[in-house]
Amino acid sequence: MAHFYGVIDNSSRQVSATATGTASNGLGIVAASYSGAIKVSLTHNVTTGKDEFTIHQTMHRGSGVEQLLVAGTLGEKI
Numbered sequence: 331m332a333h334f335y336g337v338i339d340n341s342s343r344q345v346s347a348t349a350t351g352t353a354s355n356g357l358g359i360v361a362a363s364y365s366g367a368i369k370v371s372l373t374h375n376v377t378t379g380k381d382e383f384t385i386h387q388t389m390h391r392g393s394g395v396e397q398l399l400v401a402g403t404l405g406e407k408i
Contacts, residue, residue, distance in 0.1 A: 359371075370383065385398075
């Protein structure tokens with residue numbers, strides 16, 4: 331059963347693309363340009379029972395940097 335849900339809401343597609351992830355697998359989404367990419371990862375922490383996220387800058391086709399931008403728990407302020 332889906333625990334996470336992703337949607338591409340602004341693109342040249344006429345219909346929004348969606349993706350789901352389970353609590354055990356999580357969900358990862360990458361948005362990229364020729365300058366690099368941003369990766370958003372959602373995971374479920376079984377110890378705390380909370381959903382967590384990370385947002386990284388990452389390489390795309392040889393361009394960009396590897397950098398953790400932020401990490402936290404969904405529904406809580408950073």
